[in-house]
Amino acid sequence: MLGESGIKPVRRFRTDSYNSSIAACIEDLEPTGNRSMVYDMLDRLFITLGPVPVDSFLIAASAKAGIDNLERLRHGIPADAHDCLLSHLSDHISKRFKLTGGGMHISAACASSTIALAQGASLIELGRADSILICCFDIVTEFVFSGFCALQAMSPVPCMPFDRNRKGMNIGEGAAALLLMNSEKAKKEDRAPIGALLGWAVSNDATHITAPAMDGSGLILAIRKALKKSKLPEDAISAICAHGTGTVYNDLMELVSFKDVFRERKMPVFSVKGAIGHTMGAAGGIEAALCLKGIANGVVPPTAGFGSPEKGAEGLVSNEPAMIDGDYMLSTNSGFGGVNAAVIIGKGIRS
Amino acid sequence: MSAFITGIGWITVGGAGMGRNADPFELSEGSLPKITGKKTDNDKAFRRFGRLDRYSKLGVRAIAYALRDAGLDAWKEKRDIGIIVSTVFGCIATDIDYYNTVMMKNGLLADPNLFTYTLPNSFLGHASSIFGLTGINFVINDKTNSGISALRSALDCISLVECDTMLAGICDVERPPDFPIAGNPAPGSIFVMIEKDLERQTRPYGRLSVDNSGNVFFNESEIKDISACVRRCLDAKT
Numbered sequence: 001m002l003g004e005s006g007i008k009p010v011r012r013f014r015t016d017s018y019n020s021s022i023a024a025c026i027e028d029l030e031p032t033g034n035r036s037m038v039y040d041m042l043d044r045l046f047i048t049l050g051p052v053p054v055d056s057f058l059i060a061a062s063a064k065a066g067i068d069n070l071e072r073l074r075h076g077i078p079a080d081a082h083d084c085l086l087s088h089l090s091d092h093i094s095k096r097f098k099l100t101g102g103g104m105h106i107s108a109a110c111a112s113s114t115i116a117l118a119q120g121a122s123l124i125e126l127g128r129a130d131s132i133l134i135c136c137f138d139i140v141t142e143f144v145f146s147g148f149c150a151l152q153a154m155s156p157v158p159c160m161p162f163d164r165n166r167k168g169m170n171i172g173e174g175a176a177a178l179l180l181m182n183s184e185k186a187k188k189e190d191r192a193p194i195g196a197l198l199g200w201a202v203s204n205d206a207t208h209i210t211a212p213a214m215d216g217s218g219l220i221l222a223i224r225k226a227l228k229k230s231k232l233p234e235d236a237i238s239a240i241c242a243h244g245t246g247t248v249y250n251d252l253m254e255l256v257s258f259k260d261v262f263r264e265r266k267m268p269v270f271s272v273k274g275a276i277g278h279t280m281g282a283a284g285g286i287e288a289a290l291c292l293k294g295i296a297n298g299v300v301p302p303t304a305g306f307g308s309p310e311k312g313a314e315g316l317v318s319n320e321p322a323m324i325d326g327d328y329m330l331s332t333n334s335g336f337g338g339v340n341a342a343v344i345i346g347k348g349i350r351s
Numbered sequence: 352m353s354a355f356i357t358g359i360g361w362i363t364v365g366g367a368g369m370g371r372n373a374d375p376f377e378l379s380e381g382s383l384p385k386i387t388g389k390k391t392d393n394d395k396a397f398r399r400f401g402r403l404d405r406y407s408k409l410g411v412r413a414i415a416y417a418l419r420d421a422g423l424d425a426w427k428e429k430r431d432i433g434i435i436v437s438t439v440f441g442c443i444a445t446d447i448d449y450y451n452t453v454m455m456k457n458g459l460l461a462d463p464n465l466f467t468y469t470l471p472n473s474f475l476g477h478a479s480s481i482f483g484l485t486g487i488n489f490v491i492n493d494k495t496n497s498g499i500s501a502l503r504s505a506l507d508c509i510s511l512v513e514c515d516t517m518l519a520g521i522c523d524v525e526r527p528p529d530f531p532i533a534g535n536p537a538p539g540s541i542f543v544m545i546e547k548d549l550e551r552q553t554r555p556y557g558r559l560s561v562d563n564s565g566n567v568f569f570n571e572s573e574i575k576d577i578s579a580c581v582r583r584c585l586d587a588k589t
Contacts, residue, residue, distance in 0.1 A: 014457060070443075070447065081530055084446070104491050107470070107471050108489035122508075122511050126507060142453065143469075201513065202487035202513070205480075205485070206480050207480055208480060336472070337476030337477075337488070338476040339476065
C-alpha cells in the first residue's frame with residue numbers, strides 16, 4: 001500500500017547478457033535437494049493457509065513452474081525432471097493436504113490462475129464440487145527472464161504500468177491459494193466468506209500469439225461475458241485490477257478495452273506489477289486475493305512506478321491508494337496465445 | 352448435459368486423418384510422421400507454419416482436420432468456438448531446444464521465436480488466429496493422455512453457456528529421448544468438435560454427455576479415453 005517496489009537486481013543468475021537485470025525475487029528462495037524452488041515457495045504459502053477440507057477438488061495453475069529443474073539438469077546438476085511436468089506439482093499439493101476430491105492443473109500463460117478461478121467457480125455452479133482449492137505459483141528463472149529479454153519486452157528499470165514513459169515489464173515470483181466453497185459448504189465448515197466470485201469469462205483475441213489485439217476485442221469480449229454472468233450492470237463495478245504489465249502494447253490495449261466497456265466513467269484502475277513484478281501464471285490468483293482485501297477494506301493499492309499517465313489513464317490510475325465506494329471489482333489478465341480472462345469479485349454471497 | 356460430436360481430426364503414429372474420410376485410426380507408440388503445412392485446402396492458414404515448434408504443428412494440424420471434418424474450417428467472421436487440450440509432456444521438447452540456445456553464449460543467443468512456443472497453450476492461440484476462434488481456451492496438464500478431462504471440461508463450458516461449440520483433444524509429441532522422465536504416452540494429437548445444437552446441415556457422429564459425477568459417455572455408453580470415443584464415432588458412422 002506504500003507504493004514501494006520489490007523489483008531489485010537479480011542475484012539468482014547472471015544477467016550481464018541481457019537488456020535488464022532486475023526482477024521481483026523472493027530473497028532466500030532455494031531448491032531443496034533435487035526439487036524445484038517451487039516447493040520452498042509452496043511450503044511457505046501453506047503455513048498461513050489453514051485447514052483445507054479433504055474432499056476439496058484441487059485446481060493448480062502456473063505457466064512455467066518447475067522449469068528451474070530443467071535448467072539444473074542441462075547444467076549437469078542433479079534435479080528431479082518430473083518437476084518440469086506441471087501435473088507433478090499438482091500431485092504434491094494434493095498429497096500435502098491429503099485431498100480426495102481429485103484435481104487438475106491448468107496452464108494458459110499469464111491468465112492461468114484467472115482461468116483456474118473461473119473453472120473452480122464453474123464446477124461449483126455445476127454441482128460437481130462443494131469446495132475447490134485454487135493454488136497458483138510461478139518463479140523467476142533464467143529460462144523465462146532470457147526469453148522476455150529476447151523478445152525485447154523487459155524493462156531495465158522497475159516497470160511503470162500505464163505511464164507514458166513505460167519501458168516494458170519485469171517478471172516476479174509468487175504464489176496464492178484461494179479456497180472456493182458454495183454457501184452450504186461454507187456454513188457446514190463454519191467458514192466466514194471473505195468475498196464472492198460472481199462472474200467469470202475467458203476469450204481469445206484470435207489475432208496473434210504474442211501481441212494483443214490492439215482494438216481490445218478479446219478483452220472486451222471477456223469483460224462483457226463476465227458482467228453478463230454476474231448479472232451486474234457496468235456501473236456496479238467500483239474498481240479494476242488491471243493486468244497492467246507495463247509493456248507499451250498491453251497497457252494501451254487495456255485502456256482501449258476499459259473505455260469501450262465503461263465509457264467515460266472514472267474509477268480506480270490499478271496494477272500491482274510495479275510492486276511485485278509480473279508473477280506470470282500466478283498473477284490472476286494473487287490479484288484476486290488482493291481484490292478481496294480491497295473490497296473488504298474499501299481501498300485499492302497504488303500503482304507503483306506510475307507517474308505520468310498514458311493517454312486514457314488520466315483520472316483512473318494513481319500512485320496513491322484509492323478509496324472505493326462499492327461492492328464489486330473487476331480483475332483481468334491477458335497472455336501469450338491471445339488469451340484473456342476476467343473475473344468479477346464481490347463483497348459477499350448473493351442468493 | 353449432452354452435445355453432438357460433429358468433427359474428428361487426428362495425427363498419430365498411424366498417420367493423419369479425418370472421420371468422414373474413413374481414414375484408418377490408431378493411437379499407438381512409435382514415431383509421428385513428418386508434420387507439414389502443405390496439402391491443405393486452405394494454404395493461407397498455414398503460411399507461417401514453418402515457424403512453429405513440432406508440438407504446436409501437431410496440435411494445429413489436428414485442430415485443422417477436426418474443423419474441416421465438421422465443415423467449419425472456412426470463415427469470414429470470428430467465431431465463439433473454444434479449445435481445451437490435455438497434454439502430458441506439453442512443450443517440454445521445445446523447452447529443451449530453447450534452453451539450449453540460452454546456454455550457448457550466456458543468453459546472448461536466446462531464440463525469441465522458440466521462446467514463444469515454450470508455453471503449452473501457444474498453439475491454441477495460433478489455431479485461434481488462423482481459424483478465427485474467440486472462445487475459451489486452456490491446457491490441462493494431465494498424468495495420462497486419456498483426454499477425458501478435456502472432453503469433460505468442454506462439455507461443462509457448453510453446459511454453462513460459455514461457448515456453444517468447443518474443440519477438445521489431446522496433444523503430445525514423443526518423449527524427449529535424453530530427458531529422464533517416466534511415462535511414454537502414445538504420441539499424437541486428436542481433436543473432436545463438440546456442438547450444442549445442430550443448426551447446420553452436418554450429420555453428427557453421435558451424442559457426447561457427462562453425468563453429475565463427471566463421467567463421460569458417447570451415445571450413453573461410458574468412455575474412458577478420447578481414442579475410444581473416436582473409435583465409437585467411426586463405428587457409429589459405418
